[in-house]
Amino acid sequence: MSDSSTAATFIEVGHQQLFKYSEGAGGDTFLSRKNDSDGRVISVLSDGLGSGIKAGVLSTLTATMALKFVALDIPIQRAAQIIMDTLPVCKERGISYATFTLVDIEPNSCVRIMEYDNPPYLLVRENTVVEPIKSCTRISRKNKRTGPAHEALLYYSDYRSRPGDRLIFFSDGVTQAGMGTKAFPMGWGAASVQDLILGKIAQEPDISARELALAVVQGAQQHDAYRAKDDISCAVIYFRNPRELLIMTGPPNNPEHDGEMARNFKAFPGRKIVCGGTTANILSRLLGKPVRLMLKNLDPCVPPMSTMEGADLVTEGIITLGKVAEILERGAGVGTLAGSGKFEEQAGENGATRIVDMIRDSDRIVFMVGTKINEAHQDPNMPLELEIRRNVIKKIQMLLARQYLKEVLIRYL
């Protein structure tokens, strides 16, 4: 168990990206990882010069190097020096091919940030912008011949995080949105972006990192008249009270444990999803609440959902969970704003998309998995192979921990 799970705060990392209009690949790269062992979080946002695949390759290179160096505990200034020496420099423009903002959050709440050529980050604490002192280092490149005439400026700052803090950083596609238009000749501007962010937080004090990042990117897109003139990326790191989610699926191997399962379900402090007809029946019987199937808006591929008092959502089991794993693996429309930023299935909402939405709006997900096997599912006459529940859940756990930086616990019954 990492410190961040036993402590009150959870580090929610949310980000949203929009590619430059009509570009197939993004020139901005955002990478983030969380150590299972100690809860350390490292995030990097890099903006490649220009846009498209060339910029994307260089920003990916930069971000990946930065992430790995910091994870290996190479001192942050040294890591920056190596990256600067490795990155090619544009002969004409005299600047590196990719920028970066690097955030390293230690389990003891110390946050260290290194910035090169991205708009400065925002630290919002109790609805005000706090500005930690930054020290500036000049980095001169080894190869003076190909290096720029002027030196690169790296900004380093560190501070102690507090619960409720929000760290927001973005590429210049955000601050320069709308540049060149009559209304915003100099672009949207850092000050206005700040106003939007503070406004959103004031309006919705618990706004999640994901939703805030989305709001910033949508704001930028709007200023670009809905045709992004540059890649637009925003990342938000929110030190929050964790939102908990229970997903209960499968009858206990031993029916004598049904009662324990029902008690766990009732006592859980967060939102609750039941996946599986048999599971729902057991809970329904023991908690005395009927389960009703919803026959409206049937989806062609995913079985229908049900309602039960005390549960936020009731779905079918293994088919739905398989679909959830599929959706999570595909990932959100990175580089596009799919609808309101929610995952979209072709046909609209179904049990799987609802589960995914709830997962994305949660920080800590607890799976309580009954291990009883239903022989009817293993009938060779079945037209498709039904995965074993445990395997699908394990897959989902890996995806959520690695790609979505969620905390996932699995309990078997």
Add this chain to the structure above:
Amino acid sequence: MSEKINVVICSGTACYVMGASEILLLEEHLGDEARARVEIEGTSCLGFCKNSLNGKAPFVTINGQLLSSATLPNVIQKIQELLDAEHK
């Protein structure tokens, strides 16, 4: 006023995969007369698949009577038979 015919369609995993997804569209496929006389319910699990003596999925109950290996045509047929029996 004659009572409604109660149809319960199981949409649990085995039933769904073996054809319940189609049977759930029952209401669209009934004639006007039948539609007015039928009360369609779904359930997330009837539990019949767990005992092979019950037959094969998908399972539907019509007025409590179990229909195994149900299909949309034979559910409609069964409903029609019940309606015809009333008319006699």
